[in-house]
Amino acid sequence: MKVPKAGAVAAVTLLVLAASGCAGDSEKPKLTIGIKFDQPGLGLRESGGKFSGFDVDVARYVAKELGYEPDRIEFKQVYSSDREVMLQYNEVEFVVASYSINEKRKAQVDFAGPYFTAHQDLMMRASETGINKPEDxxxxxxxxxxxxxxxxxxRSKLAPKAGILELGGYSECVFALKDSTLDAITTDDAILAGFAAQAGNQGKFKLAGLKLSDEKYGIGVKKGDEELRTKINAALRKMVQDGSWDRFVQANFGAAGYKPQAAPPISEGS
Incomplete structure (x- = not known):
């Protein structure tokens, strides 16, 4: 049997190590982030697979601070009804999806933030004149x-006698409003402003301008993941301090004429 020279052995070893290193890089898992796919201005999957919106920009900024470039991010669609489940079963690392912080949700998940303040409002057809206050x-x-x-x-506070149709997504609500199946859509003003400003919707709808509630958006993480929550909070603070938050607001809401409140302070107890 012919014994290879030491130099040849070393070369082979280096090649093996290099190959294993390349494989490790290519197999590095992506960061999976839950966002909405149907909220223009916040989280929208456009034709061709491009993602846009304020929440998308925030998610990408946070991911970069965590060490993930855009090509290492995987966006996964979440619905309002399944955000907690997606986190609990590790379907996503965190959720950036117009996710209002409240006590019921905090019992199931933890929140970083808040990073945005919205207000519940109403969107109706531009010709509507019968809705001026909550009692209406x-x-x-x-x-x-x-x-x-x-x-x-x-149901519980504003208008207990109102008829409420709950659908899977806001796009479905917009179609129903166009067809005069219902009188108004109610959700956060940031979401409504995005739909009202969409091409094809401009001039057809209007917002009531009623601040029916304060909604503090947070980034949802799995319950007990304090390390990730702390890192995301640090990224959010940096995002506000370096002016990125203001740039994201202008880029996503400027055309709609929607002016949100200033960035809220990040709370360690979210």
Whole structure:
């Protein structure tokens, strides 16, 4: 048997190590982030697979601070009704999806943030004149999304006699509003402004301008994952301090004429 020279052995060893290193890089898992796919201005999957919106920009910024470039991010669609389940079963690492922080949700998941303040409002057809205050909703039919806080707020506080149609997504509510199946859509003003500003919708709808609630958006993480929550909070603070938050607001809401409140302070107890 011919014994290879030491130099040849070393060369082979280096090649093996290099190959294994390349394989490790290619097999590095992607960061999976839950977002909405049907909310223009916040989280939208456009034709061709491109993602846009304020939440998308925030998610990418946070991911970069965690060490992930855009090509290492995988966006996964979440619905209002399944965000907690997606986190609990590790389907996503975190959720950036107009996710209002409240006590019921905090019992199931933890939140970084808040990073945005929205207000529950109404969107109706531009010709609508019969909705001027919350009490007017008692004789109206509204649409919201299953699992959102908006429908519950109407039922329990604002207009207990209102008819409420809960659908799977806000796009479905918009179609129903166009068809005069209902009188208004109720959810956060940031979401409604995005739909009102979409091409094809401009001039057809209007927002009531009623601040029916304060909605603090947070980034949802799995319950007990304090390390990830702390890192995301640090990224959010940096995002505000370096001016990125303001740039994201202008890029995504400027055309709609929607002006949100200033960035809220990040709370360690979210």
């Amino acid at each position: 909703l008692n004789s109206k039919t509204l649409c919201s999304v299953t699992g959102s806080t908006s429908a519950e707020n109407v």
